[in-house]
Amino acid sequence: MGRILEVRNLSKRFGALWAVRDLSFSVERGSLTALIGPNGSGKSTTFNLICGFLSPDQGEVLFEGHPLSALPPENIARLGIARTFQTPQIFGHLSVLENVLLAIYQRRRPGLWASLARTPGFFREEKRAREEAFGYLEKCSLAEEARKSARDLPLGKLRYLELARALALRPKLLLLDEVASGLSPREKEDLAATLKGLPAEGITLFWVEHDLHLLMGLAERVIVLHQGTKIAEGDPHAIQRHPEVIRVYLGEELC
Numbered sequence: 001m002g003r004i005l006e007v008r009n010l011s012k013r014f015g016a017l018w019a020v021r022d023l024s025f026s027v028e029r030g031s032l033t034a035l036i037g038p039n040g041s042g043k044s045t046t047f048n049l050i051c052g053f054l055s056p057d058q059g060e061v062l063f064e065g066h067p068l069s070a071l072p073p074e075n076i077a078r079l080g081i082a083r084t085f086q087t088p089q090i091f092g093h094l095s096v097l098e099n100v101l102l103a104i105y106q107r108r109r110p111g112l113w114a115s116l117a118r119t120p121g122f123f124r125e126e127k128r129a130r131e132e133a134f135g136y137l138e139k140c141s142l143a144e145e146a147r148k149s150a151r152d153l154p155l156g157k158l159r160y161l162e163l164a165r166a167l168a169l170r171p172k173l174l175l176l177d178e179v180a181s182g183l184s185p186r187e188k189e190d191l192a193a194t195l196k197g198l199p200a201e202g203i204t205l206f207w208v209e210h211d212l213h214l215l216m217g218l219a220e221r222v223i224v225l226h227q228g229t230k231i232a233e234g235d236p237h238a239i240q241r242h243p244e245v246i247r248v249y250l251g252e253e254l255c
């Protein structure tokens with residue numbers, strides 16, 4: 001399989017605070033790897049460093065063996081890394097379908113001439129894009145909402161719309177930032193079933209999640225952060241018994 005992502009000695013400081021400090025780990029291609037840790041332990045900062053929203057003070061991130069340092073977020077996305085956000089980033093004034101179409105166009109970047117001149121090729125492309133978009137909406141149980149305004153969706157559906165948009169970018173690596181947050185137990189079960197099938201489609205998942213019960217049933221490997229540093233790494237079984245992990249999660253149910 002091999003490594004799709006490698007993080008080497010990554011550090012990021014905000015003033016006097018080390019949000020991430022000398023962090024190293026790797027993510028295997030085709031795996032579902034989880035990143036957990038108490039509030040403020042550096043999970044989102046790590047995601048932002050991988051995606052290019054923040055630049056590291058030290059260390060580097062390698063995607064498929066190539067350093068991402070100094071690349072802007074849009075170039076990193078084009079290499080095959082997509083992400084979802086804790087607060088869904090969707091276009092509320094557009095329909096659910098249009099939101100997914102935008103992601104498809106972002107990936108394909110149709111030629112300006114074809115778009116302006118409305119050539120037959122442009123209409124064929126548009127039809128294909130709509131069919132593809134409906135495929136993602138069906139996968140994410142959103143086909144019935146396709147024509148609704150995105151701003152009218154409840155939170156559970158919004159999270160799915162973000163997932164559909166991320167899938168439309170056809171990522172090799174998908175970073176999920178608390179994608180189950182605010183969902184009902186039933187919605188979480190559905191989401192888990194959807195996510196479970198993605199590695200078989202060639203999408204590696206790297207997932208930050210607070211719902212450890214949900215995560216422990218799905219992840220193959222778990223990396224644990226505390227105060228910006230890695231305190232443990234292993235399979236869910238080993239992590240649940242790791243003394244340092246139990247200590248930092250004291251009072252919280254680990255699984």
Ligand SMILES: Nc1ncnc2c1ncn2[C@@H]1O[C@H](COP(=O)(O)OP(=O)(O)OP(=O)(O)O)[C@@H](O)[C@H]1O
Pocket residue numbers: 014017018019037038039040041042043044045046
């Ligand atoms: N832009 C910023 N400016 C200053 N401090 C920041 C900034 N972003 C994050 N921090 C701080 O860095 C530390 C790590 O934050 P981060 O958001 O990465 O943690 P987290 O593990 O994702 O937390 P949570 O689980 O609450 O989302 C925290 O102490 C946070 O307050």
